[in-house]
Amino acid sequence: MKFSAHSNELQKALSRAASVLPTRSTHPALENLLFEVKGNMLSITATDMDISMTCGVVVTGLTDGAVLIPGKRIFDAVKSLTNQQMMFTIDIESRKIKMATENGEYVLQGESVDEFPKKPDFKGEGEIEITAETLRRIISKTIFSVSADELRPAMMGVLFQFKESELCSVATDGHRLVKMITKGIKSPMSAKDIIIPAKALNILSKLAEDGAAKMEVGAGHILFQSGLTTLVSRLIEEPYPNYQSVIPSDNTKELMVSKDQMLASVRRVALFSSVTTHQIRMSLTTSELTITAEDVDFGSEAKETIACEYNGDEMEMGFNFGYIVDILTHMESDEVIFKFSSSTRAGVVVPRTQRENENVLMLVMPVRLNP
Secondary structure, eight states: OOEEHHHHHHHHHHHHHTTTTOSSSSGGGGGGGEEEEEEEEEEEEESSSEEEEEEEEOEEEEEEEEEEEEHHHHHHHHHHHHOOOOEEEEEETTTEEEEEEESOEEEEOOOOOGGGGOOOOOOOOEEEEEEHHHHHHHHHHHHGGGGOOOGGGGGGGEEEEEEEEEEEEEEEEESSEEEEEEHHHHOOOOSSEEEEEEEHHHHHHHHHSSSEEEEEEEEEEEEETTTTTTEEEEEOOOOOOOOOGOOOOOEEEEEEEEEEHHHHHHHHHHHTOTTTTTTEEEEEEESSSEEEEEEEEEEEEEEEEEOOOOOSOEEEEEEEHHHHHHHHOOSSSEEEEEEEEESSOOEEEEEEEEEEEEEEEEOOOOOOOOO
16 A cells, blocks of 8 residues: 655644544544555544545545554644655555655554444435535534533533424523524425534534535434545434523513623623623613622622613622623624513523524523522
8 A cells, every 4th residue: 555645635634534533432433544555545534433524635646555654643644744745655564654755754653444333324414505604604603512411412512403494403401492493495304303412513514515415314324425535423312301492572671782781791791700600690770781690708709881772670690600691602693682471581692683594593591690
């Protein structure tokens, strides 16, 4: 097995493939990357058993073949060799890997490809028409609300609900929720719900190139293809919580405020909040929003008042400042609207101006105020 490749192009592919490598594994073969050369195409494959990614690189192929190469070591080696032509010579029997550049020679010990898990058989139900830009946008607006609780596996991914000419994406960790409707997405599945794991979505958001993206759903898996990169991920096959039941429909008290002003104020005040509860207090009047925080253990406190428009009775409520910061950070409108019914029920947050063909709604649960 022999081929020549440019280190910069190889590094791009290795960077993508290495993102799939598991941090810890009981299966040593998963710490390797599968290198396969056919003609002038090198395919680099990584898997953690749930996600498999194959990245293609155009090379000068001299002899076809396949070998497993230690993933972290080959990635670090190629990353250190910038802007150089590299010649790879692999003895298939001994699996000795020689990498030669103009100034040096490097040797690695590979493994047999027989140790590597087989790629999952994928049979799609038809291609979903979605651009890479739209997919990246959906991921960026929802992924921050995904749960990390392994006892609730369904909430460790984003729910994709395919409907006629639109996609509804939902993420929640039980404390906050995001629901995003994107119109104009055509799917062969008129009514299909799938849950895509957060790890797969994080990888997708980085590898999706501009332009059209191929996306297909099969039995228990989803396939995404962008350029010479293909990713197949196992879906989370658990029932998703009935999120509609927690979105209140009778929140009539509306607070409209500058997003940037409120975000800056919350961040400053939060510096003085309890390191245990992360709690801030929001007090509402018709024209003012007062944000306060204190940490009685360290004797610190802070208070800021900003202008707002509020149509309800005076009210006071508590929130985890991190959730408020996350929600405001992912809003694009200059002004945001908070909708409340009481100080103990979930608040709904929407941008004052929705983007065309899009509808974003976020929800945040209050916390009990300290006396």
